[in-house]
Amino acid sequence: MIDDNLIRKILSIAIEKGADYADLFAEKAEYDTITIDDRKLKTDYSFERGVGIRVVSGGRTFYAFTNSFEESNLKKLAAYVRDASGTNGRDGHISVFQSVASTWENPFKISAVRAPAEEKSNLVKAAEERAWQTNYASQVTSRYRDHERRILLASTLNGQVIEHTLGLTELMAVIIVDKNGQREYGFFGKAFYGGLEKFTGENSAIKIAEEASERAARMLTAKDCPRGEMPVVFAPGENGILFHESCGHGMEADLVEKGSIFAGQMGKTVASPLVTMIDDGTIPGYPGSFEFDDEGTPSQKTVMIESGVLKHYLHSSITAQKVNLPLTGSARRESFKHPPLPRMRNTFILAGETDPQDIIKQTKRGLYAVDIGGGGEVNPFTGEFITSIKLGYLIENGELTYPVKGASIIGRGIEALKNIDLVGSDLKISGIPGRCGKGQQVPVGVGMPTVRVRALTVGGAGDAFNGGGQ
Amino acid sequence: MNNLDLANRLVDRCLDLGAGDAETYILDSESTEIQILNGQPEAVNFRHRNGYGLRILIDGRMGFASSNNLELSAADNIIKKLITNTQQHTADDHNVLPEMRKAPAIDFAEQFDESLKSIPISEKIEKAVDIEKAAREADQRIIQIGWLQYGDSVDYYAIASSLGISDEARRSNVYGYVVAVAMEMSNGGQPNPASAQTGTGIKAANDYIDLDPHKLGEKAASFAVRMLGATDGETAESGVIFPPETGYSIIDLIAETVSADLVQKKKSLFSGRIGEQVASNKVNIIDNGSLKDGLASAAIDAEGIPTGETKIIKDGALVGLLYDSYTAHRGNTRPTGNSSRLSYSSRPSIAPTNFYLKPGNLSRDSLLASVDRGLYITEVSGLHTAVDPITGNFSIPSKGLMISSGELTQPITNITISGNIFDLLKNIDGIANDLTWETRGNVIGVPSFRVKGIKIGGK
Numbered sequence: 029m030i031d032d033n034l035i036r037k038i039l040s041i042a043i044e045k046g047a048d049y050a051d052l053f054a055e056k057a058e059y060d061t062i063t064i065d066d067r068k069l070k071t072d073y074s075f076e077r078g079v080g081i082r083v084v085s086g087g088r089t090f091y092a093f094t095n096s097f098e099e100s101n102l103k104k105l106a107a108y109v110r111d112a113s114g115t116n117g118r119d120g121h122i123s124v125f126q127s128v129a130s131t132w133e134n135p136f137k138i139s140a141v142r143a144p145a146e147e148k149s150n151l152v153k154a155a156e157e158r159a160w161q162t163n164y165a166s167q168v169t170s171r172y173r174d175h176e177r178r179i180l181l182a183s184t185l186n187g188q189v190i191e192h193t194l195g196l197t198e199l200m201a202v203i204i205v206d207k208n209g210q211r212e213y214g215f216f217g218k219a220f221y222g223g224l225e226k227f228t229g230e231n232s233a234i235k236i237a238e239e240a241s242e243r244a245a246r247m248l249t250a251k252d253c254p255r256g257e258m259p260v261v262f263a264p265g266e267n268g269i270l271f272h273e274s275c276g277h278g279m280e281a282d283l284v285e286k287g288s289i290f291a292g293q294m295g296k297t298v299a300s301p302l303v304t305m306i307d308d309g310t311i312p313g314y315p316g317s318f319e320f321d322d323e324g325t326p327s328q329k330t331v332m333i334e335s336g337v338l339k340h341y342l343h344s345s346i347t348a349q350k351v352n353l354p355l356t357g358s359a360r361r362e363s364f365k366h367p368p369l370p371r372m373r374n375t376f377i378l379a380g381e382t383d384p385q386d387i388i389k390q391t392k393r394g395l396y397a398v399d400i401g402g403g404g405e406v407n408p409f410t411g412e413f414i415t416s417i418k419l420g421y422l423i424e425n426g427e428l429t430y431p432v433k434g435a436s437i438i439g440r441g442i443e444a445l446k447n448i449d450l451v452g453s454d455l456k457i458s459g460i461p462g463r464c465g466k467g468q469q470v471p472v473g474v475g476m477p478t479v480r481v482r483a484l485t486v487g488g489a490g491d492a493f494n495g496g497g498q
Numbered sequence: 499m500n501n502l503d504l505a506n507r508l509v510d511r512c513l514d515l516g517a518g519d520a521e522t523y524i525l526d527s528e529s530t531e532i533q534i535l536n537g538q539p540e541a542v543n544f545r546h547r548n549g550y551g552l553r554i555l556i557d558g559r560m561g562f563a564s565s566n567n568l569e570l571s572a573a574d575n576i577i578k579k580l581i582t583n584t585q586q587h588t589a590d591d592h593n594v595l596p597e598m599r600k601a602p603a604i605d606f607a608e609q610f611d612e613s614l615k616s617i618p619i620s621e622k623i624e625k626a627v628d629i630e631k632a633a634r635e636a637d638q639r640i641i642q643i644g645w646l647q648y649g650d651s652v653d654y655y656a657i658a659s660s661l662g663i664s665d666e667a668r669r670s671n672v673y674g675y676v677v678a679v680a681m682e683m684s685n686g687g688q689p690n691p692a693s694a695q696t697g698t699g700i701k702a703a704n705d706y707i708d709l710d711p712h713k714l715g716e717k718a719a720s721f722a723v724r725m726l727g728a729t730d731g732e733t734a735e736s737g738v739i740f741p742p743e744t745g746y747s748i749i750d751l752i753a754e755t756v757s758a759d760l761v762q763k764k765k766s767l768f769s770g771r772i773g774e775q776v777a778s779n780k781v782n783i784i785d786n787g788s789l790k791d792g793l794a795s796a797a798i799d800a801e802g803i804p805t806g807e808t809k810i811i812k813d814g815a816l817v818g819l820l821y822d823s824y825t826a827h828r829g830n831t832r833p834t835g836n837s838s839r840l841s842y843s844s845r846p847s848i849a850p851t852n853f854y855l856k857p858g859n860l861s862r863d864s865l866l867a868s869v870d871r872g873l874y875i876t877e878v879s880g881l882h883t884a885v886d887p888i889t890g891n892f893s894i895p896s897k898g899l900m901i902s903s904g905e906l907t908q909p910i911t912n913i914t915i916s917g918n919i920f921d922l923l924k925n926i927d928g929i930a931n932d933l934t935w936e937t938r939g940n941v942i943g944v945p946s947f948r949v950k951g952i953k954i955g956g957k
Binding site: 365 | 535538539540541542543544545546547548549560561562563564565566567568576579580582583584586587588590619620642643644645677679691694695696730733762763764765843844845879886887888889891892893894895911912913914915916953955956
């Protein structure tokens, strides 16, 4: 993409006034979307290319990007960022760059970008057709998205030039049902760091649409969720987004530095001893996986909480240097338009020992959360989080009785983590479509086994909850 | 070649390669973002986004592609791919590109601040640091700044089409965003993290000078401090007041829902409700893309259509929607100038411009005085997950201040307000005269308003 000589020239300019280090992130990317909405198919295609130059000085980031690959432009950009960083005039030292070869097996068996357009349309059509078979369906949207990003990253921090390719394929369906004026919707989707071959078997277009269809149908029979404090059992899999939101963000080191609720908690008990929380960027095929992070650090599996004790924050080179801790391979950027930040990858709670059926049986009265929808929000400084429970079941005398909808949950991250009193043996990790946002959008995976929290505040449109307890 | 010339050249190239009609939108945007941490810049980002989006029409099929490679020689590949993709589309008679309409002679030049491009970065950093200083100095219980961002942008865009549109527009914007964290002091004089409360201040303007760092910092500080000592709320049903900083969310939800596209596809709360009484007769809601000094004002929208005023809710009845050229054709009406693009790389879609709830006659104080016992909502979170976009049922995690005998008293946390959005709108029984413009994505004008009988979920 850019030859070694030019890379060296540009980065020399960037650090010649004594910055700590500089990196160059070049990218050529294609984005493709096929949507059937309101029974009409349409496509969107984007080509994006550019080069971002970062200068780090005294732990501060200075960043700029351009859509031009011309030598004169890149040199100008490097000088601009260097001058903005206001560094002090010491001679910068530039090491010899070493190419680092990719060792991961190509995750794209069938390249999304080079696949014939019909092959992708067929996935969307299959999902759409199945979705319309839902009783009372009044509107259907099915959408396929992919991207392929060819990346070149050169950094004076580690003296490496890395070239690799990131990509994602996603398929989802939304079904709106209308039963005599009662409108509800069901959503389901999957995302993979891999090619079209992923959408087969249990991840086929039909299966994805079927799940959306079932969810829509169940919504029609659900009653308003009661409100009040009650034990909540979370179904396994994509509900792991709850831990991503309520705990994960507060353990990203830049937010720790700003005083998140997990600041100063290293080595301390922040959760029930049943909880071990992992952030893993190395699981093949998942949206949060990659071989190198966007500073060139190999991705890794990071233990964030081990048996209730906080073990590791997620770092970028800037945050790790400030506290003199090792890198965690979790510095990520949305594209060449952004400098890297500490981010989560695939985040999940490890399986426990309790049979998930027993968790429900041991709950006298409470809520079983099937689908917590979009995941919610967290205030990392107070630890308060909120999430909706789009669809759940009421638990009465240890059994799921009737479906409930329209609830939300409020809590404080650490308090909720400490209140976990049962962890199931059924860990499921999901590649959910959609992105994690923190000023930049990146793909992530989430997961969890069945988990019970002893008490959470549930807000619903229904009556006040009475008779809690286990 | 300037942007408009390039736009016209790309239109010609699309026609040469087989498009029936074509449109090019070019965005040339320079922006700066500064994040501050402990009085120092943590990150400074310079962003120059420059690229084009193409829409082509072939036999009722409307294709879209974009690129930021501005070399004409590279465009042919994009256009060829676009034409192949478009042939797969479903034909739809309502796919139309707008014809040229004469824009009214509104001059928004006063609202454009090109100096944003030449103000030295050091001065902008200073302004951002002043926001932090103001917040910390406002109250000694502000013990940290969770997030502080300054941003500005100067955008130029050009639109050209084979139907005669060939126009340019420009826009400037500057904003500050700050989260102040307040804590109570423990007996030993140390801040107690378990008491932490946050206050968010957001201010956007067209002109650099109109971003006042002191007002913004003080606002965030006061919002954080007023919640210190919050106790868990109890389950109840009571009257509530939404001040502008939270009423914003309710009006914004309506702004997002009155898109003709969602209504026509039966995805909106308002589908099939045109002409119906959807709110109390005190409620009037208007969208106006030509509003003088409006942050979202521009002569033309993202399809090149002149902007104007659209009445959405009149005396409680739903009387209008926001239309682009597709939905206007489908609804057999005229586009309202509400086409918008996030960037050159996204298709145009419907969005509000300056969207507001018309203020009433009451002062804010007399609105408060009218509540004997109730809740003043200071924070609502997670609205995008808390409101069901189809049914309008909501369950919104909130914080507030108790109102007793018209006075703001005890701060309350850990509550959810729930109900249905239509019931809420119908129960609006008082609107103050303190219209305030809030900008978090959309530009929304909202005065304080009172709602009777809302379910509050707590312990």
